[in-house]
Amino acid sequence: MLRELLEIKKEMEPIIHDCSVKIQVAAREVIVRKREYEIYGPMIDRVYLDNAIYIKIFGSGRDTKSTKVDIKNGLYMVYVAPDKPTNQEIMNKLKIAFESIDNKFISRILELNRRMKEVINKTQTTLAKASNMNVLIETNLGEASAAHKFVITIKYLKDNQKLELKNSKSAGSFRDTKNHINLVVEKSTDSAVCEKLLHDVEIYFIGNGK
Secondary structure: OHHHHHHHHHHHHHHHHHHHHHHHHHHHOOOOOEOOEOEEEEEEEEEEOOOEEEEEEEEOOOOEEEEEEEEEOOEEEEEEEEOOHHHHHHHHHHHHHHOOOOHHHHHHHHHHHHHHHHHHHHHHHHHHHHHOOEEEEEEOOOOHHHHOOEEEEEEEEOOOOOOOHHHEEEEEEEEOOOEEEEEEEEOOOOHHHHHHHHHHHHHHHHOOOO
16 A cells, blocks of 8 residues: 555645646746745645645735635636735736646546545555554645655544544654654553554555555
8 A cells, every 4th residue: 555655646746846837837927026025936835635736826925815806617726925915926927827837737636646546545445444543544645745654644543532642652663764654642642552563564555464
């Protein structure tokens, strides 16, 4: 299952890069620096779990507000800037510029994201069955940081439990130069249980166990 995720990641990264270049080119036609404000961005923020790509634009200044702007199906802009006419004008121009982004980039990224979720759901089910616990897997796939370090966090939870920093601990990890797999459990979890969970992940996720 890890191999499938890494294959999806390998496919997704160059497409996200190409899409990001298209976004930068479109934005440069619109964003100009003026003394009273400055816009930072744009960038693909991430592929969200609601099956959408968000382009995030940041404007400097006080009293900023965040506006979600629909560009086209599956593509949105989050525009964070002070609420004044010059920024509103730029937001409207960016919306028009981003409409030129080819649908093939959007649909391909979202299709890969759908495949990624299928693998994650399958892995969660397998690990939950092996451990008799609820399992939640989070990754940074779709974020720019994933190109340097792919982080997979596997959280083991009891019913109606939410793991936070204060009530959780690491049950161990698997790491190489580019991939980090971290296991997180409730703080009072016995070390023998942690060892069992590490073994489950090694067999069913990293390896090819059935």
